[in-house]
């Protein structure tokens with residue numbers, strides 16, 4: 001049994017929670033909608049979006065022999081098979097995918113194709129609404145809920161070529177449907193139905209991820225607060241970009257929470273996953289969800305699982321829409337390595353910290369690779 005010192009925000013090089021909350025009240029600069037910029041027909045992108053040369057996508061890099069590699073595709077229906085060896089085989093495939101990639105696609109997940117398509121369409125329609133309509137939902141960095149165009153409140157940071165809509169689905173106490181678009185008319189209803197179904201897929205994945213660690217099936221869910229776990233959605237809209245080689249739709253980051261279930265654009269690819277020091281573009285399988293592991297699973301699994309860095313590239317021909325559902329822990333419980341995974345040879349790698357505290361980092365600094373979870377590694381007992 002280890003005694004952990006309580007992690008403090010100091011560890012993350014942030015000054016104090018109070019100061020943080022103050023700077024999260026409003027954006028430090030006027031918000032510019034990327035979609036608006038794109039629609040003005042400009043031929044050069046503003047300096048704020050131009051990444052430094054080492055951070056730019058290198059399109060030439062992907063022209064090589066590995067271009068056909070894709071992340072694993074897993075038929076999760078097989079987890080329910082009567083055939084025990086098939087169940088075991090599928091669980092083992094997930095285990096390998098977690099270890100090797102931290103990313104995989106799931107098919108036969110039980111969410112109706114028609115529901116997936118309608119929800120994606122309704123969001124596409126939302127972004128096509130006149131700007132005044134969308135502005136009614138403009139967000140602030142305090143909760144991030146609503147229509148947004150940046151992550152991070154530090155003045156002068158480089159921006160990504162993306163607008164988004166962020167909303168809370170769970171816990172019920174955080175769900176405020178008046179903050180969800182009332183137009184298109186079916187939006188609120190579809191978001192509710194879609195999230196409910198995708199959360200169910202998340203629940204099933206959590207069980208497998210738990211048993212694959214040698215833990216009780218319910219362990220991870222319990223660690224996430226059981227029924228009080230949280231879930232939120234981020235709908236990303238990546239407008240066309242006249243100079244895609246200079247910028248990114250979303251800078252490299254690992255997702256701060258538990259699991260992400262992403263419904264990508266059916267026509268346009270853009271998500272890239274870091275795999276063995278190179279960026280690999282994911283080819284979406286029709287009707288699949290792209291699943292990836294976030295930092296909290298790295299923490300609870302004491303580093304057995306790794307959250308993997310990913311980013312999004314944009315293009316000059318077609319806009320892209322994606323729906324990310326984040327399956328996260330309850331905000332105010334302490335997340336720490338599972339005792340069963342802590343031994344003399346494997347001491348705890350991460351100090352206990354609540355997800356609310358943890359999330360402040362990305363909300364302040366914006367996406368910054370794996371620097372946050374890695375900074376926790378400096379922890380020693």
Ligand code: OGA
Nearest residue numbers: 234236255271312322324
């Ligand atoms: C995210 C994300 C990828 C995509 O929203 O965290 O990584 O393809 N999105 O939009």
Ligand code: NI
Nearest residue numbers: 253254255310
């Ligand atoms: Ni992400």
